[in-house]
Amino acid sequence: MKHNRGNPQLSFEPLTLQNAMQEQAFRELLQYLENNSPFYQKLFLSGNIDIHTVTLTELPTTSKEDLQWNNWDFLCVSKDKIAEYTATSGTLGTPVTIALTASDLERLAYNEYCSFITMGLSETDTVQLLLTLDKQFMAGMAYYQGARKLGAAVVRTGPGSPEMQLEVIKNLGVSTLVAVPSFLLKLIETAKAQGIDLKTLPVKKVLAIGESIYDSEWQKSILQERICKDWPIAIHSTYAATEMQTAFTACNAEAGLHANPELIIVELLDEAGNAVAEEEIGEVTITTLGVEGMPLLRYRTGDLCKHTTKSCACGRHSIRIGPVLGRKKQLIKYKGTSVYPAAIFELLNKETWIENYLIGIHQNSELQDEIRIQVVSKSAHSLEALTGLKATFRAQIRVVPEIEFINAAALLALQFPNGSRKQLKIIDYRP
Numbered sequence: 001m002k003h004n005r006g007n008p009q010l011s012f013e014p015l016t017l018q019n020a021m022q023e024q025a026f027r028e029l030l031q032y033l034e035n036n037s038p039f040y041q042k043l044f045l046s047g048n049i050d051i052h053t054v055t056l057t058e059l060p061t062t063s064k065e066d067l068q069w070n071n072w073d074f075l076c077v078s079k080d081k082i083a084e085y086t087a088t089s090g091t092l093g094t095p096v097t098i099a100l101t102a103s104d105l106e107r108l109a110y111n112e113y114c115s116f117i118t119m120g121l122s123e124t125d126t127v128q129l130l131l132t133l134d135k136q137f138m139a140g141m142a143y144y145q146g147a148r149k150l151g152a153a154v155v156r157t158g159p160g161s162p163e164m165q166l167e168v169i170k171n172l173g174v175s176t177l178v179a180v181p182s183f184l185l186k187l188i189e190t191a192k193a194q195g196i197d198l199k200t201l202p203v204k205k206v207l208a209i210g211e212s213i214y215d216s217e218w219q220k221s222i223l224q225e226r227i228c229k230d231w232p233i234a235i236h237s238t239y240a241a242t243e244m245q246t247a248f249t250a251c252n253a254e255a256g257l258h259a260n261p262e263l264i265i266v267e268l269l270d271e272a273g274n275a276v277a278e279e280e281i282g283e284v285t286i287t288t289l290g291v292e293g294m295p296l297l298r299y300r301t302g303d304l305c306k307h308t309t310k311s312c313a314c315g316r317h318s319i320r321i322g323p324v325l326g327r328k329k330q331l332i333k334y335k336g337t338s339v340y341p342a343a344i345f346e347l348l349n350k351e352t353w354i355e356n357y358l359i360g361i362h363q364n365s366e367l368q369d370e371i372r373i374q375v376v377s378k379s380a381h382s383l384e385a386l387t388g389l390k391a392t393f394r395a396q397i398r399v400v401p402e403i404e405f406i407n408a409a410a411l412l413a414l415q416f417p418n419g420s421r422k423q424l425k426i427i428d429y430r431p
């Protein structure tokens with residue numbers, strides 16, 4: 001199944017045309033799965049599904065557990081066709097292996113090439129990658145290949161070492177960073193300590209991975225405000241998951257994350273599997289297009305999000321999603337109210353005296369959810385600050401978590417369990 005690549009302009013075509021193109025790709029996918037996917041062959045057979053007549057919404061969804069328990073049943077090619085093995089981070093349970101063919105790697109490069117185009121980059125840009133390029137992490141190599149395809153110059157600095165990052169930015173005239181947004185705060189702090197005027201740095205744009213930089217109403221999050229107050233750069237939000245092998249990226253209009261209609265069909269579903277209305281919260285459910293190794297059909301990502309199909313100011317008519325509100329599994333039920341982890345992040349990011357934090361979600365003996373937060377303080381008056389923070393929690397989200405102080409090194413050890421490639425900000429300890 002070779003991907004029909006090469007037309008970033010499709011997003012600018014009317015939605016009806018995009019949908020027609022997707023319908024055709026969906027039909028090809030069903031045939032491909034029936035011929036090659038042990039998992040979907042079984043699903044079609046047991047569900048008595050005729051792939052020639054079934055519509056997308058009539059098909060059952062695929063869950064993360066399906067993929068965890070039957071990982072290799074999703075593989076549609078013989079092992080000699082596999083070009084690379086990547087893996088999910090395993091933040092939520094057992095990591096899943098995603099095997100890619102050479103065609104899938106090309107598709108991935110095309111996907112990130114489109115991401116860079118969506119944020120307005122060209123071959124004149126120099127892109128610094130402040131993210132992991134090994135540890136089976138898909139995004140690092142994807143952005144590397146995408147920037148190469150664009151013809152931009154790439155600098156692979158990897159994560160960490162703020163002093164080194166700043167040095168490279170200055171020396172090479174880097175215009176664009178690909179980074180986790182909270183790390184930008186570290187760069188700002190380091191620049192200030194070294195007396196570097198951030199406004200003199202050549203960086204104009206950041207492609208932000210891993211963390212949302214908008215609140216639930218699509219307003220700039222505190223994190224984004226704190227960064228841009230000191231460093232006037234355009235931060236482009238993204239959303240992606242390893243399993244979907246596709247990313248969503250914000251354009252210059254900053255009004256949602258664009259899907260690439262050639263690469264993915266997106267649905268937003270409620271608990272019962274029905275489509276939610278525009279601007280309502282639903283679970284991001286995706287069908288990959290043009291994937292050869294491990295294609296997915298109606299895969300429930302576990303991420304909660306809003307969406308719109310209104311045309312964007314940038315001229316694209318493709319579906320936009322966002323803001324991403326968090327994982328469905330990490331939704332916290334607290335005394336009858338539901339709390340999104342994003343709301344807790346937002347409150348903690350506001351507190352400039354907190355250097356680092358980790359949110360733990362636990363379940364008590366009465367099966368109630370509890371929140372325990374460990375914080376590293378940089379203030380000498382942290383006890384007063386703590387009282388203030390608890391009051392803020394009570395007033396704004398009607399939840400008072402347990403908060404304890406911890407030293408910086410101990411927290412970092414908790415945030416990188418077993419050599420994790422991602423710095424964890426939340427751990428769900430519930431059974």
Ligand SMILES: [Zn+2]
Pocket residue numbers: 251252253258312313314315316
């Ligand atoms: Zn747009």
